[in-house]
Amino acid sequence: MRKSENKMTEEWRLLEFDGLPGIESQTVYHTLGLAMEKYKDIENTIIICWPKDPVVCVGYHQIIEEEIDTTYCQAKGIPIVRRPLGGGAVYLDDGQLFYQVIANLKSKRLPHEVSKMYEEVLKAPINTYKKIGIPAEYAPVNDIVANRKKISGNGAAEVGGARILTGNLIFDFNFDEMVKILKAPNEKFRDKIASTLRDRLGTIKQFLKNPPSKAEVKEILIKEFEKALDIKLRREKRFLPKEQEINDQLLKQYRDPEWLNITYQRRSELLEKRKVKxxxxxxxxxxxxxxxxxLLRMLFEIEDNFIKDIVISGDFSANPMNTPELLENALIGTLANPKHIYSAINKTIRDEKIDIPGVTADDFAKAFELTLKELF
Known part of the structure; x- marks a missing residue:
């Protein structure tokens, strides 16, 4: 091993899965998080892959019926999958190259704080973009941009026994399909989504007249990860048998309605009350x-000026993964007043060591204040 300034270079495993079924492109990193929790000999790993068929992927904290046009997806045969990380709903296909960084919770190679993990790990895809001629830069909290256009979306969280960060390099993007899979109140609003999406999202194909192949970019990305994390990657093509067993179980779980609707079921009674007087x-x-x-979405029931029930969802990232439930439980029984809400949220974030990059207790209080101002 060669020495770096503060630490020794580590050997990590590189799993090159290339084209995977859409759903499996999300289960593979989840698999390693659970494997690291169950077994002591699972190596720190980077996975590079892409979905060979389309899939709609929603963030862990989102409610599918509020974000996705499920009727359209069913008609087109596009599966919907819930990932174990935060962030927003997105359409995924083979126009994107995924990188998935999975490190044991005991590893000192990745920062523990999510925002700092983004800063460190995203150096690799940023430098990869720069190497192929795209002026990429980090845009906190979790994006990479070039000329003010988003060219990479990323998510991170602790899953099982691992600290995980995932993201993508966007070669091409099906803007039309992305617009159709999102829920919209009317066609005028859908047209607005389409216009905004095209203005704000960029692809390698748009930036470069003669873009490099996916294989060429992949090789650059591998080298940049070795530099950014001071690691040596050992190439492999398949899971260990015990990892594959977990992955097979997750493939079944990801198709289970209970997993798909996990956020809805947490507060299903309140969500159903939207339909009655x-x-x-x-x-x-x-x-x-x-x-x-x-984006923070909150549905709450107020009885005699106190919060009786609440459900929190949205496209934010958070550690631990049950953060919305912790915050909901803290708010039930609280006076429906922004000051009391701020106090309850702030105390819970501090006591439970919650990390929500780019979201503060003040944001929750403002969200309540905007909706409840007529009460005070």
């Missing part, structure tokens, strides 16, 4: 607020 002393409110770190 509530009594005079009880009101149902829906709040949508854009924080720096993502």
């Amino acid at each position: 509530i009594s005079g002393s009880t009101q149902i409110y829906h709040s949508v607020y854009k924080a720096r770190g993502g």
Whole structure:
């Protein structure tokens, strides 16, 4: 091993899965998180792959019925999958190259704080883009941009026994299909989504007249990960048998409605109340607020000026993964006043060591204030 300034170069495993079924492109990193929790001999790993068929992927904290046109997806035969990381809904296909960094929780190679992990790990894809002629730069909290266009979306969290970061290099993108899979109240709004998406999202194909092949970019990315993390990657093509067993189990779980609707089921009774009339002393409110770190959606039931029930969802990232449930439990029984809400959220974030990059207790209070201002 050669020495770096502060640490020894580590050997990590590189799993080159290349084209995978759409759903499996998400189960593979989840597999290693669970494997690291169960077994002591699972190596720190980087996976490079892409989906060989389309899939719609929603963030762990999102409610599918609020984000996705499920009727369209069913008609087109496009599967919907829930990943174990935060972030927003996205259409994935073979126009994207995925990198998935999975490190044991005990590893000191990756920072523990999610925002710092983004800064360190994203040096590799940023430098890869630069090597092929695209002026990429880091855009906190979790994006890579070039000329103000997003060219890579990323997510990170602790999953099982691992700290995981995933992201993509976008060679080409099916803008039309992305617009169709998203839920929209009407066609005018859908047209607005399409216009915004084309203005804000960029691809390698758009930036370069003669773009390099996926194989060429992949080789650059591998070298850049070795530099950024000070590691040596050992190439392999398949899971260990015990890892494959976990992956097979996850493939079944990912198709299970219970997993797909995990956020909905957490507060299904409240979500169903949106469809019925509530009594005079009880009101149902829906709040949508854009924080720096993502969109916050909150549905809450107020009875006699106290929060009786609440569900928090959105495209934010958070550690631990049950952060929304922890915050919901802290808010139930709280006076529906922004100051009390801020206090309850802030205390829970501190006590539970919650990390929500780009989202603060003040953001939650503002979201409530915008919706409940007529109460005060």
